[in-house]
Amino acid sequence: MTTIEATIDIQAAPEAIFKELVDLHRLDRWSTVTASHEGSTEPIKAGDEFKQSIRVAGINLPTEWRCVECDPPSSVAYEATSAGVAG
Numbered sequence: 001m002t003t004i005e006a007t008i009d010i011q012a013a014p015e016a017i018f019k020e021l022v023d024l025h026r027l028d029r030w031s032t033v034t035a036s037h038e039g040s041t042e043p044i045k046a047g048d049e050f051k052q053s054i055r056v057a058g059i060n061l062p063t064e065w066r067c068v069e070c071d072p073p074s075s076v077a078y079e080a081t082s083a084g085v086a087g
Contacts, residue, residue, distance in 0.1 A: 018073035019043070024050060035060050046070040054082075 010017055020026050022044040028034040031052075039050025048067045053060045061082050069077035 014073040018076065021076050022067075022070065022072075027052070039065075044070065044076070052080075 020030060024037055024039055027037055033054040033056060035053040035055040037050060037052040040048055044067045046067050046069055050065050052063045052065055054063050063080050063082040065078050065080045067076065068079050069075060
């Protein structure tokens with residue numbers, strides 16, 4: 001399994017950042033590979049799942065996501081699975 005982690009410093013209140021990360025309607029604002037998504041219209045909470053099509057190297061990859069941790073406003077963690085690309 002591949003793990004990707006990233007950290008950045010943002011000059012905003014933790015509550016404002018957290019609100020962005022759990023709102024699927026705002027997903028494409030911080031996930032630049034998002035081609036489309038479907039799922040809850042409510043803010044994400046632990047156990048919620050959604051589907052996202054991510055665009056990588058010109059190819060759309062269907063991806064299934066699950067929120068595995070949600071502790072407002074300090075942390076949110078997601079796991080994703082995708083079939084990947086053959087060939």
